[in-house]
Amino acid sequence: MVDAADAIDKARAAVSERAELPGMSLMEHLDELRRRIVHSAAYLIAGFAFAWIFRIRLLHFLQAPLLKVGKSLVFTHPMDALNLYLYVALLAGAIVASPFILFQVWLFIAPGLYQKEKRFVWPFMGATVTLFLLGAAFGYYYVLPGAIKILVIDFGHDFTPMITIEDYSSFFLSIILGLGISFxxxxxxxxxxxxxxxxxxxxxxxxxxxxxxxxxxxxxxxxxxxxxxxxxxxxxxxxxxxxxxxxxxxxxxxxxxxxxxxxx
Structure with missing residues (x-):
């Protein structure tokens, strides 16, 4: 309890110190937030357009853990195939655009930081992207294949699997994104x-x-x-x-x- 109280007191002291920094009005903050959101959306669209060029390769990459055990995806709705291409392009585009989006986040919070704290911008961006990619790679190369083997092959050998695009996409995203964020x-x-x-x-x-x-x-x-x-x-x-x-x-x-x- 003492440690928690000390932490709260230190946080309040830090906030009070930062209150002395030159600040912006509420409208200026909102305008800056709008600008950063617009820039981030533009980077995301550009990343999506770039990834769309490689959508077939990305789809093969997404299906690879499933194809290794001799299974393939099926779809139950006419839009499922198109949605999957959009999904992989958006996911890959978000990863490509993530350094630029993180830089926009940093530009938004930078006015509230001391000059000595602003030097962390490049280490912050590099570490954030690297750790997320490490977590995603750990999920893709170890967790996902292990999960497919255990769930589909070991426990599902007495049944006929019908793995739909929608179900596999959700399963894939929960593992990759979950571990990426955990890292x-x-x-x-x-x-x-x-x-x-x-x-x-x-x-x-x-x-x-x-x-x-x-x-x-x-x-x-x-x-x-x-x-x-x-x-x-x-x-x-x-x-x-x-x-x-x-x-x-x-x-x-x-x-x-x-x-x-x-x-x-």
Whole structure:
């Protein structure tokens, strides 16, 4: 409870300090938000148009885990095939455009940051995109094939599978997007620590709750009840939590103040 109260007090202090920064009026904020949304939408459309050129290759890439076990997609509605092409082009286009969209997000929040904090823009963008791609790759190359093998081959060998485009697309997106977002944990901790909301000590003290949460997530995404398989999915996320603790130690305001006090 003391740690939580300290975290709240530090967050309030950080907010009060930032209130002293030169600010914009409400209308200026709304106008800036509109500008960033318009730019982000333009980048997303450009990414979609670029990905549409490679839609057939992208479709083969999406179906590859299923084709490896000798299964293929079926559709039950005349629009399903077209919708799948649109889906893969939009998903790939969003990934291509993500660095530019993240830069727009950064431009929106940058006026509320100190000059010394703005230097994190390129590491932030690089780390965010890299971690998401690592999570998506982990899902595509390990989780998705394992899930298909267990669910379709092992448990479904006595039945005739009819995997529709709609069902497979939802299943694919839930794994890839879910793991991609899960791998952003160090980035979330980075911002919470930067603003003084959490501290390395708080994160380390509550690591047992983090372990519990990670294994709950692993149990949801893991297709097998086997504890060893579950551990394979949980270990990368636990490693990212530990990395987040190190990141929190690096950027937390208390460390900076201690370093400045020691230097003076």
């Amino acid at each position: 952003e944990l160090p980035i979330l901790i980075f911002f919470l620590a930067l603003f003084g909301i959490v501290s390395p000590r708080f994160l380390w003290k509550n690591i047992r709750y983090a372990i519990l949460a990670v294994f709950i997530v692993a149990a949801v995404i893991c297709p097998s009840p086997d504890p060893w398989t579950m551990c394979i999915y949980a270990i990368p996320m636990l490693a990212l939590y530990v990395v987040g603790i190190l990141v929190a130690w690096w950027v937390h305001p208390d460390r900076k103040r201690s370093k400045e006090a020691a230097a003076s």
